[in-house]
Amino acid sequence: MAVLLEKNFPVEAGAFTTAGEASTTIKRTLKQLGIGPEVLRRVSVACYEVELNLVIHSRGGTLTLLVDPEKVTLISKDVGPGIPDIEKAMTEGFSTASDEARTLGFGAGMGLPNMKRNASEFDIQSEVGVGTTITMSFALK
Amino acid sequence: MTVREVMQIVDGKILVGEDRLDTPVDTACGSDLMSDVLAFVxxxxxxxxxxxxxxVVRTSEMLDITCIVFSRGKMPSEEILEMAEEVGIAVISSPLTTYTACGELYLHGLPGTKPKKPAPEGA
Structure with missing residues (x-):
């Protein structure tokens, strides 16, 4: 499918102050493209969750936005540390977030399940010592 | 219910969005946990x-939240107010505790967010 738009957003580990800026830009970009409010909301929530995860848990990574006529795709790819037990990480309430993240109101163990709930398709691949890649797509039709 | 009614019920002061006092609101959520807000609202x-x-503003922006009520008389920083202004979210400061503010709004007919599961559309 022809890609209409591709944008990459580097996300820095531990950058709590700027966390969410990529999601804000992505939301505005999609709004300008005329993406409907229901899909836009689901993309925004999942995007913010995955961006926060990059800030809270990863050693840094990149968020990629792809838009084609059928769907919006978000890819989060980090450079580690990787998730030892994906099934556990996908459980609501399970979290390894830092106190800093919790002070800001995050780290309740809702992130990954919430991404899965909002996306039309959700895939997570992770290898300890290598990194984690999360791919989410949101059908437009 | 409108933002104006919310302001009156929680005995609050509007800090951002005086021009949006007549915007309607359908539901409410009381939480200090943004993770839960992202999952339910x-x-x-x-x-x-x-x-x-x-x-709090960033989370609200992602969810298209209409209005934020800061409870216990807390005053957000200029930075927070500017962010809210930029994205068009009304901000109210209320002297009530979170529990009481929620209770008053509920008593006046503003329902809570229904529990999710399984579908995101609440089907």
């Missing part, structure tokens, strides 16, 4: 929270 909502940091 629907559109046209009021968020009542005692947590004050820019991520």
């Amino acid at each position: 629907k559109e046209k909502a009021v968020l009542i929270t005692g947590l004050i940091n820019p991520h």
